Amino acid sequence: MSRARSVPRSPARALSLALSVTFSLALLGAACGVPEPGAREAARKGPLPEDGELHRDAGPRLDAGRTRPRVGHYPVDRVLSPLTPAVVAELRAIAARGAWRDDVFAKVGDSQSYSRHFMGCFDDPNEPVVLDHYAHLEPAVTYFRGGDADGTSPFARRSLATKIGRTVGWALRGATPAPIEQELAAIHPRYALIMYGTNDSSSTNFGLYARDLLALVDGLAQKGVVPIVTTVPRRKDNPDADARVHTYNAVMRAVAQLRKVPLVDLWRAVEGMRFALFPDEGIHLYSYFDPCDFTRVGLSYGLNVRNLRTLEILAQVKAVLVDGAEGEKGTLAVPSGSGTVEDPIRIATLPFSDAGDVTRAGPSHLAAYRSADGVSCLPTRVRAGSEVVYRFQVAERGWVRATALSLGTTPVNLQLLKETDGGAGATEGGCLRQHESTVRSYLYPGDYAAVVDSDAAGPAGSGEYLFTLVTER
Numbered sequence: 001m002s003r004a005r006s007v008p009r010s011p012a013r014a015l016s017l018a019l020s021v022t023f024s025l026a027l028l029g030a031a032c033g034v035p036e037p038g039a040r041e042a043a044r045k046g047p048l049p050e051d052g053e054l055h056r057d058a059g060p061r062l063d064a065g066r067t068r069p070r071v072g073h074y075p076v077d078r079v080l081s082p083l084t085p086a087v088v089a090e091l092r093a094i095a096a097r098g099a100w101r102d103d104v105f106a107k108v109g110d111s112q113s114y115s116r117h118f119m120g121c122f123d124d125p126n127e128p129v130v131l132d133h134y135a136h137l138e139p140a141v142t143y144f145r146g147g148d149a150d151g152t153s154p155f156a157r158r159s160l161a162t163k164i165g166r167t168v169g170w171a172l173r174g175a176t177p178a179p180i181e182q183e184l185a186a187i188h189p190r191y192a193l194i195m196y197g198t199n200d201s202s203s204t205n206f207g208l209y210a211r212d213l214l215a216l217v218d219g220l221a222q223k224g225v226v227p228i229v230t231t232v233p234r235r236k237d238n239p240d241a242d243a244r245v246h247t248y249n250a251v252m253r254a255v256a257q258l259r260k261v262p263l264v265d266l267w268r269a270v271e272g273m274r275f276a277l278f279p280d281e282g283i284h285l286y287s288y289f290d291p292c293d294f295t296r297v298g299l300s301y302g303l304n305v306r307n308l309r310t311l312e313i314l315a316q317v318k319a320v321l322v323d324g325a326e327g328e329k330g331t332l333a334v335p336s337g338s339g340t341v342e343d344p345i346r347i348a349t350l351p352f353s354d355a356g357d358v359t360r361a362g363p364s365h366l367a368a369y370r371s372a373d374g375v376s377c378l379p380t381r382v383r384a385g386s387e388v389v390y391r392f393q394v395a396e397r398g399w400v401r402a403t404a405l406s407l408g409t410t411p412v413n414l415q416l417l418k419e420t421d422g423g424a425g426a427t428e429g430g431c432l433r434q435h436e437s438t439v440r441s442y443l444y445p446g447d448y449a450a451v452v453d454s455d456a457a458g459p460a461g462s463g464e465y466l467f468t469l470v471t472e473r
Contacts, residue, residue, distance in 0.1 A: 237445070
């Protein structure tokens with residue numbers, strides 16, 4: 001093992017006068033070009049142009065009528081999503097929309113992000129930074145420690161967009177101006193670290209969560225702020241909420257994939273760790289004595305892992321936006337299949353997250369769904385609009401939950417079908433469950449289909465949806 005390494009600290013900065021900021025709301029004009037290096041430095045130190053409001057009530061902004069290629073999927077076995085050329089291009093396009101401070105990030109979330117132990121240890125003289133095997137991250141620590149987030153560093157700042165016990169909707173509607181607007185006005189960040197879902201998981205309103213999260217991500221991106229989405233760990237305090245965490249995390253993945261923004265799969269990073277969560281309450285991430293201790297012992301604690309993984313993704317995004325790095329080579333995988341009855345989209349691995357548009361799916365082939373057992377899907381409903389078919393196999397019996405969450409003006413709905421043993425595929429008579437947005441069912445080994453359908457045809461671009469499929473404990 002290499003010698004533990006501590007990051008030297010810069011002299012204490014003088015605190016600026018506290019300002020009462022009223023966020024002037026102006027609609028966005030034409031996007032500006034990528035600032036030159038001199039302009040970037042001026043943006044960090046000087047006044048910044050006013051920018052538009054995050055539209056709290058408008059919901060996600062959709063590109064109606066635009067033909068969109070299938071969404072590439074982030075690997076489910078990686079904690080940090082890859083910055084492929086397509087993702088890097090999107091991040092640079094976002095950054096070109098506003099001259100924000102490249103060395104400042106905003107924390108956006110609930111108590112997990114409100115805690116001073118989240119990232120604060122990188123600029124706290126009482127808590128040493130021990131990088132150990134991660135000494136290559138020292139330049140990133142120094143860079144962001146030098147950022148001016150209203151008189152302090154972004155590491156040490158207590159964000160106006162974090163609050164204990166809040167859900168994602170609070171960031172958009174929790175005050176006037178909205179908490180996220182207040183934080184952007186105060187510190188002008190280039191990046192936003194978003195982590196909501198722990199409190200949201202007390203509810204089964206996955207659709208509201210999806211629309212709010214997408215509105216938050218879209219609003220930030222349209223202003224030139226790069227959203228970085230983080231999944232949430234399990235909830236040992238509440239078995240029902242803990243089961244729903246899988247779907248909330250799948251929704252986060254779907255949004256990140258759809259908008260090509262970075263995803264930190266914290267759930268994967270800390271799942272199964274003995275010291276991931278506080279043992280007495282089982283909700284909040286557990287910290288070692290020093291939350292920025294990245295030795296083997298330190299990284300056996302959940303909050304230390306989050307601090308490391310967050311620093312890693314910030315360093316990677318900074319590299320492609322500020323330093324001109326290329327990112328990773330390759331492309332994101334796209335599931336096979338076109339989504340028709342004859343050629344369904346094939347789900348190979350769970351959890352699964354996707355996005356699509358039923359209005360671009362072609363003619364309808366499934367409409368009058370009938371109960372496979374004569375009970376489950378009553379009353380029989382006719383879905384006259386187009387559909388998208390997903391196919392998956394169950395190897396071991398257990399609970400699964402699927403969601404189809406409408407984003408457009410053409411509502412979608414969801415049917416879970418048992419495929420016939422004769423290999424005929426999805427048929428209207430094999431319906432096991434149906435709902436406007438989510439189905440949960442105990443399945444036995446076999447072949448199944450999940451159908452995202454619509455009641456009637458609509459204009460192209462109006463039937464956008466997010467689809468998720470997960471197993472539950």
